[in-house]
Amino acid sequence: MTRAGNPRLSQFLSEELRYLVLAFDEHNQLISSEGNAAFYGFDTNSISGKSADEFLPFLTGIDKKVTQHLPYIEFIDNIITDIYLYPDASGYEVVLLETSAQHDAQRSVQQQSNENAILHYRLQQLSERLKQNNILLEKANQAKSEFIATASHELKTPLASILGYAESLDKYRDNPELEQAFTAISGNGNYLLSLIDNLLEQGRVESDQVSIQRRPSKLGVLLDDIENIIRPLANKKKLSFKVESSHNELFLLLDEQHVRQILINLMTNAVKYTEEGQVILKADYSDGLLQFRIVDTGIGIPESELEEIMLPFRRVGGHRNSIEGIGLGLSVSHKLATLMDAELLIESKPGQGTTAQLTIPAEKSTINKTGLSDYNRNAHILLVEDDSDLSSLFEKVLSEYGYKAITVSDQESLDQALNTHQPEIILMDHNVNGHNGLDLVQHIYKDDYPGKVIMMTASSDQSLVDMALQAGCSDFLQKPINLNTLIGTIQQYL
Amino acid sequence: MSSLAKKICLIGDFGVGKTSLVRRFVSNIFTDDYITTVGVKIETKVVNLDHENSVKLVIWDIAGADNLDSLKMSYLQGANGYLLVADGTRRNTLDSALVLKQKIDSVLDAPPYQLLLNKVDLKSDWELGDDDYLMLKQKNILYSESSALTGSAVEQAFEKLARGFWQSK
Helix, strand or coil: CCCCCCHHHHHHHHHHHCEEEEEEECCCEEEEEEECCHHHCCCHHHHCCCEHHHHCHHHCCCCCCCCEEEEEEEEECCEEEEEEEEEECCEEEEEEEECHHHHHHHHHHHHHHHHHHHHHHHHHHHHHHHHHHHHHHHHHHHHHHHHHHHHHHHHHHHHHHHHHHHHHCHHHCCCHHHHHHHHHHHHHHHHHHHHHHHHHHHHHHHCCCCCCCCEEEEHHHHHHHHHHHHHHHHHHCCCEEEEEECCCCCEEEECHHHHHHHHHHHHHHHHHCCCCCEEEEEEEEECCEEEEEEEECCCCCCHHHCCHHHCCCCCCCCCCCCCCCCCCHHHHHHHHHHHCCCEEEEEEECCCEEEEEEEEECCECCCCCCCCCCCCCCCEEEEECCCHHHHHHHHHHHHHCCCEEEEECCHHHHHHHHHHHCCCEEEEECEECCEEHHHHHHHHHHCCCCCEEEEEECCCCCHHHHHHHHHCCCEEEECCCCHHHHHHHHHHCC | CEEEEEEEEEEECCCCCHHHHHHHHHHCCCCCCCCCCCCEEEEEEEEECCCCEEEEEEEEEECCCCCCCHHHHHHHCCCCEEEEEEECCCHHHHHHHHHHHHHHHHHHCCCCEEEEEECHHHHHHCCCCHHHHHHHHHCCCCEEECCCCCCCCHHHHHHHHHHHHHHCC
């Protein structure tokens, strides 16, 4: 007799529900079975009388005196069963009930959930790693900025002195011996300065540290500077050199320092890559656009290389070793032009020369101070500077313009000088004997200093400009300071 | 010839490679697909300790989780030992493994176990570091770095358990 009572019903249930009931005695020997043994791969005859552990491995270790329900057990490949164990007086019964469908449904949900959890974990870890990398990058960037600032200071301070003194010797050009020495010092000094500027600027551009500072600039002064730097190079190669402009008296709002850097780069290239003929710099201004054209009769650039030469450390093919330079000038110029919303175009044909065209949006300045003699002479200028060469140079130049220049290099003498001389303008070095010039500026203004402070630094850190202005400085000059720029800036505030 | 039958369980968080370890040990195969285990998959393998003696391991590959509910505890009943598995490329699965161990030890009277830090073939993504190894050392927890992909340390872990059963029978 079957449990279902009816053999047909029993057969129907075992086939549909795929159950199997196995009864064991207290010695684990199979006594009877009922249900769909074939579905579980059992041959009723062959398992008859066998020990339970021999064909039901899940019973190993199981307490058979306790009722059990073990869901979703796969002890035969691809067949999932719920297992029930019922102890009785003579032994126990094991019931197998196939639950593959429920198992698969649950697994589908669980699979999705687990995969999501793993993905979530991976994303979290990735996000954490990115954060850590970001912190490291920021630290590296900070270190790079500090290095650039230090390198700027260390490299440019002595150059400021060399170029400043060379500039002050300009009036002795009539002496042929001095003229040669002046040309050599000035030419090589300016070349070294342009190399340093390009190297430092490349680093700053890459780390988004360049800010554009537009201030009133007299076009003629800028062109004179460029001519003074480039003419000796052109003369050395016996090239015809011309600067053409009918707007020399114009005052424009320009980032003069960066425009000068671009023009020096373009002009230096023009001279370097021209063996005979001429180099011309033309300046024009109309409709708020300042346009420079540098035309040379040099070797030209193949069309295929026109884009490539804008990349750092790339130079015109075939001349990499024969012409001095490090291949940064055009790359830096291009980036600086972009930052100034300017356009830099290079047109060239091999053998027919090159034309570089720089077009800069530039408003006319409302400040139009032209002469040097109209200004408040006899004013006291206090120099806070620890480089004795530079301070001597500035004192000399300032005194030539009639100013009374006093130099101090520490806070105590600064306080004394403020009381004694009541200077109209203070030229404050950013780094004075290890003291931060910004702290000294704050110190000065705390005592209601009525004059103006102009910060000077060899550092290339542009955030310094903002900090200086916030600290109360009226202006900011970057070393090496062109002496005309120095005087022009002082005059703005007198 | 003398033989024992012993139940061992694989315990650990989901996706740490428990099923792959069993497949490597029992069938010497590996597939890279991740298929979640729901419930338990039971396999058996006889470990021959020498010419005379062997242990039949009844291996319960229990669905992964970071905790043990009453259902999973019912799967664990009668276990003679267990393999505790963590995924070396997911740091949190080691924490889960240690929580699971604590629970098992409190309920099953600290059965013998082997800790496997699995997926050592993915060493480039390994998240466990010196701090983790030091922590395991301080807790006197021995471990092996295993790989179901290469088979590294897999057979040894099961065999160690089997030998332990034999020696303590």
